[in-house]
Amino acid sequence: MLINTVILFIKDLLPIFVLLCLISTCIAPNRVTNKKRLYVCLSSVVGIFATFYYLPMMGELFDGMGIEIIKTLELGVVYFFLLIGCSSLLSQNTIAAHQSNLTIVGLIIFTVINASEFITFLDSYLTSRQSIKDVVAGLSIGLGICLSFSALLYLSLHWFIKKEFFIFVYIAWALFLSGQISQVVNLLQQVDILKSSGALWDSTKFVKDSSEYGHLLKTLFGYEASPSLQFILLYTASLLLFIVIFFIKSSKKHHCDNDSFLENQNVV
Amino acid sequence: MFWLFVSHSSKAQTKEFYLTLENHVFTPSELKVPADKKVKLIIFNKDMVAEEFDSFDLNREKVLFPKRKSTIFIGPLKPGNYEYFGEYHPNSARGVIVVEVKDAN
Numbered sequence: 594m595l596i597n598t599v600i601l602f603i604k605d606l607l608p609i610f611v612l613l614c615l616i617s618t619c620i621a622p623n624r625v626t627n628k629k630r631l632y633v634c635l636s637s638v639v640g641i642f643a644t645f646y647y648l649p650m651m652g653e654l655f656d657g658m659g660i661e662i663i664k665t666l667e668l669g670v671v672y673f674f675l676l677i678g679c680s681s682l683l684s685q686n687t688i689a690a691h692q693s694n695l696t697i698v699g700l701i702i703f704t705v706i707n708a709s710e711f712i713t714f715l716d717s718y719l720t721s722r723q724s725i726k727d728v729v730a731g732l733s734i735g736l737g738i739c740l741s742f743s744a745l746l747y748l749s750l751h752w753f754i755k756k757e758f759f760i761f762v763y764i765a766w767a768l769f770l771s772g773q774i775s776q777v778v779n780l781l782q783q784v785d786i787l788k789s790s791g792a793l794w795d796s797t798k799f800v801k802d803s804s805e806y807g808h809l810l811k812t813l814f815g816y817e818a819s820p821s822l823q824f825i826l827l828y829t830a831s832l833l834l835f836i837v838i839f840f841i842k843s844s845k846k847h848h849c850d851n852d853s854f855l856e857n858q859n860v861v
Numbered sequence: 862m863f864w865l866f867v868s869h870s871s872k873a874q875t876k877e878f879y880l881t882l883e884n885h886v887f888t889p890s891e892l893k894v895p896a897d898k899k900v901k902l903i904i905f906n907k908d909m910v911a912e913e914f915d916s917f918d919l920n921r922e923k924v925l926f927p928k929r930k931s932t933i934f935i936g937p938l939k940p941g942n943y944e945y946f947g948e949y950h951p952n953s954a955r956g957v958i959v960v961e962v963k964d965a966n
Binding site: 601 | 875899901909910911912913917920921922923924926929930931932933934935936937938939948949951
């Protein structure tokens, strides 16, 4: 039970830690007001427990496809909100208010999706009155692993920011968000909305989905040992969208730099 | 491109198979399904607590709420064994879906 709690903690909650690290590259933590922090915490807690409470009823919606459809919509919203937020990295200017707000809403929805699943697991263990000691130990180890990993990731990302290698941080964002949005393929395939096809390849021999590395890679960039064609197509489309935004933002920045250079020349 | 993504087979034609979860054990622990056909798996969780049906082989993951039926579509699959387990009780809640060439069940 101890190992299982650790694995589920990493699987469900590590993505939230990773997202917090990524968001810290766009929005400096010391620039977030206490009021906003309180709003994020309260909204997340209310959202997590409301989702946990209504999850069985949500499951009955749309002929038993409720959870998959709602989660797909939520992940879509999270994806686009965070995409808008992280695109501020490319202009290297201060994040706009609307981008900051969308990023925060994206974080809240993402936290609610992942944490409510973990609460369902905790409720299942605590209701069956199994060893609470093991669950507490598992939670402590899981939290320790997530905090250690987050510290490393946070320092790495901020080293890139300090050295002005914004593109590497943008790539980390692109891989993380593409991995998250591609999960909707499996969700929609299991309720027969999307067509299921066989796996394009099988890399189980190298990294198993069920292994610790498998969970970590899945969190970081949506690793699947045996992905379907639809999964790969969505993943590629998402990466292409990031590339398109990169070129649009870069050309805009180039124009702005040229304009300011010309203005300076005229002044001189 | 549209046909590549959207499922278009009639759900009425899809064969149904049943699994039951009781005392954190799936029955039958070995379920035979036909190869190269999409099948509908209906899982009834008779326990008082939730469980999560999880299968890395099938790329499926669904929470099974207590005293409720849940549906998962799987396949078309190649012949072979596809393991699944209950993520909250992986030691007891385990099973395998055996995909056979001949029409099963």
